[in-house]
Amino acid sequence: IEQEAYQNRHEPACTRDGHRVEVAANLGNTAHAVDAVERGAEGVGLLRTEFIFMAHPDFPDLKTQIAEYGEAFDALAGRPLVARTLDVGGDKPLPYWPVAAEDNPFLGMRGIRLALSRPEVLETQLRALLMAAGSRPLRIMFPMIKDVEEFRAGKRVFDRLQAEIRAPDVQLGVMVEIPSSALLAASLAAEVDFFSIGTNDLTQYTLAIDRGHASLSAQSDAIHPAVLQLIRLTVEAAHAHGRWVGVCGELGSDPLAVPVLVGLGVDELSVTARRIPQVKAMIRRLGMPQARELASLALAQPTAAAVRQTLETAVAAAL
Numbered sequence: 001i002e003q004e005a006y007q008n009r010h011e012p013a014c015t016r017d018g019h020r021v022e023v024a025a026n027l028g029n030t031a032h033a034v035d036a037v038e039r040g041a042e043g044v045g046l047l048r049t050e051f052i053f054m055a056h057p058d059f060p061d062l063k064t065q066i067a068e069y070g071e072a073f074d075a076l077a078g079r080p081l082v083a084r085t086l087d088v089g090g091d092k093p094l095p096y097w098p099v100a101a102e103d104n105p106f107l108g109m110r111g112i113r114l115a116l117s118r119p120e121v122l123e124t125q126l127r128a129l130l131m132a133a134g135s136r137p138l139r140i141m142f143p144m145i146k147d148v149e150e151f152r153a154g155k156r157v158f159d160r161l162q163a164e165i166r167a168p169d170v171q172l173g174v175m176v177e178i179p180s181s182a183l184l185a186a187s188l189a190a191e192v193d194f195f196s197i198g199t200n201d202l203t204q205y206t207l208a209i210d211r212g213h214a215s216l217s218a219q220s221d222a223i224h225p226a227v228l229q230l231i232r233l234t235v236e237a238a239h240a241h242g243r244w245v246g247v248c249g250e251l252g253s254d255p256l257a258v259p260v261l262v263g264l265g266v267d268e269l270s271v272t273a274r275r276i277p278q279v280k281a282m283i284r285r286l287g288m289p290q291a292r293e294l295a296s297l298a299l300a301q302p303t304a305a306a307v308r309q310t311l312e313t314a315v316a317a318a319l
């Protein structure tokens with residue numbers, strides 16, 4: 001299986017009954033885009049741009065950022081790049097952008113909230129992304145969006161730059177990683193081009209367990225039925241508006257979760273590059289009716305442990 005998965009890594013991932021799911025790579029370093037394509041990535045589904053900023057001693061200027069993003073576009077050779085705007089704060093501090101001490105940094109100035117507090121930083125980044133893209137496919141998403149108000153604030157900055165630069169193939173979307181945005185996905189879907197579900201933070205905020213907690217990490221399982229319900233709501237709302245949905249959190253490469261996510265209708269899985277051949281191989285072994293059944297089965301469980309236990313036999317039987 002391993003060898004067959006690797007040999008077929010550049011083929012698209014279609015279920016037995018012909019339903020296509022895109023498989024893309026998560027990246028924190030644009031120099032790794034070449035390797036991602038080599039491993040079968042159909043694009044970059046999450047470029048964690050804060051890691052680019054962290055590699056510089058101060059805010060990278062426009063020219064530096066254009067060169068960075070340009071490197072990823074060059075490697076992708078026409079495949080889409082989903083870039084997340086700077087997601088600083090919480091577990092990802094940026095030394096030269098200090099945030100005032102907070103009791104709860106995970107519930108404080110981070111993600112889009114922090115970015116909107118200094119719009120000139122966001123502006124330079126958006127300008128660099130649009131200029132680096134040229135006519136190549138660029139998807140931009142804002143992190144830690146809680147409702148449509150924050151999306152609109154980010155979009156105003158984007159619209160101003162795009163009116164000037166006019167990159168022809170750009171979509172604007174949001175990360176779904178706060179329960180409120182999943183619950184309100186219908187109102188967001190009316191305005192965004194796409195969603196990308198960040199199951200790492202979505203799990204943290206749904207279960208109220210710090211994602212890096214030393215002793216509670218075993219209880220912090222993204223396959224929890226409450227998280228799956230939020231994913232279901234997001235996909236339903238998105239598809240009702242003709243928008244696509246990706247999953248870019250760790251859950252997307254969990255062997256038990258892949259069939260469930262496909263069954264829930266997720267359109268794209270973005271995973272660590274080395275997992276791509278395996279994830280594609282798993283999708284190819286599924287049929288949509290079975291995947292949908294596995295999703296219903298998982299959603300009906302009361303706990304994450306019950307989901308895992310149920311899926312272990314059911315997934316084996318379905319493949």
Ligand code: PEP
Binds near residue numbers: 046199200202249
């Ligand atoms: C997530 O929260 O699931 C996500 C993909 O973003 P990050 O892990 O970078 O916070």
Ligand code: MG
Binds near residue numbers: 177198200201
């Ligand atoms: Mg996140």
